[in-house]
Amino acid sequence: NFLFVTNLNYAMNFLGGTLSMKNSRVSNGGVFTAGDGAQTATIRLLGGTNAFDNGLAITNNATLTGGGTIQATTTVYGALSPGVAIGAITNNGDLTLTNGSVLTIELAAYTTPGVGWDYVVVTNGALTLGGTLRVELSGGFMPTNTQSYLIMTNSQALSGVFGNAGNGSAVGVYVPPSPSAVGTMRVTLNAQSVVLDNFLPPTTGTLYFFH
Numbered sequence: 001n002f003l004f005v006t007n008l009n010y011a012m013n014f015l016g017g018t019l020s021m022k023n024s025r026v027s028n029g030g031v032f033t034a035g036d037g038a039q040t041a042t043i044r045l046l047g048g049t050n051a052f053d054n055g056l057a058i059t060n061n062a063t064l065t066g067g068g069t070i071q072a073t074t075t076v077y078g079a080l081s082p083g084v085a086i087g088a089i090t091n092n093g094d095l096t097l098t099n100g101s102v103l104t105i106e107l108a109a110y111t112t113p114g115v116g117w118d119y120v121v122v123t124n125g126a127l128t129l130g131g132t133l134r135v136e137l138s139g140g141f142m143p144t145n146t147q148s149y150l151i152m153t154n155s156q157a158l159s160g161v162f163g164n165a166g167n168g169s170a171v172g173v174y175v176p177p178s179p180s181a182v183g184t185m186r187v188t189l190n191a192q193s194v195v196l197d198n199f200l201p202p203t204t205g206t207l208y209f210f211h
Contacts, residue, residue, distance in 0.1 A: 032072075040063075058080070063080075074095050086115065093125040142199075186198040
C-alpha cells in the first residue's frame with residue numbers, strides 16, 4: 001500500500017482501476033491524475049499521510065474515497081466519497097470541487113464526524129464548493145429534525161456553493177439503491193463549515209426527486 005514516485009525523468013499514469021494508498025508520496029514534478037476521463041478509476045486511501053507534491057486531480061470518471069490525509073492542492077472533477085463505509089478525509093492544501101463533481105456524504109449514526117457520518121476537513125488551504133452534494137443513509141439509520149451534522153470544515157473562509165444546494169436550501173436524502181428520496185435536509189454554509197440539519201420526511205403520498 002506504499003507508493004513513492006520521485007524520479008523527475010519519468011511520469012506515472014494512473015488511467016483506470018483501483019489504487020490503494022497509505023503513507024505514499026508522489027514528487028516527480030507533475031500533477032498526479034486519477035483516471036483518463038474515460039475509464040473508471042478509484043483512489044482508495046487506507047490511512048496515513050499521502051503527499052502529492054505537485055497536486056492531485058480526480059478526473060470526471062474517477063473517485064477519491066477511503067480515509068486519511070492528503071497533502072496536496074486537490075481538484076475534483078469526478079467524485080469525492082469519504083470512507084469505504086463511513087470515514088474522514090483531511091486535505092492539507094486547497095480543495096476545489098468543480099461544477100461537474102459529486103460529493104457523497106453518508107450518514108449511518110448520530111455520533112461524531114468521521115465515525116457516524118462522512119467528514120471532509122481542509123487545512124492550510126482554501127475550500128471551494130461546487131458540483132452536486134448527495135446525501136445517503138445506510139444501516140437502517142434515519143436522522144431526526146433536531147439533529148445537525150457537521151460534514152465539512154475549513155481553516156479558512158470557504159467559497160462557492162453546491163450546484164444543487166445553496167445556503168439554507170434543501171437537498172434530497174437517499175437510501176441506495178432507491179432513486180427516490182426519503183426526505184430532505186437543510187444545507188447551511190457557514191464561514192468555515194458546511195452543516196446538514198432539519199431532516200424532513202416526505203408528506204404522505206409525496207416522492208422527492210432531486211438532481
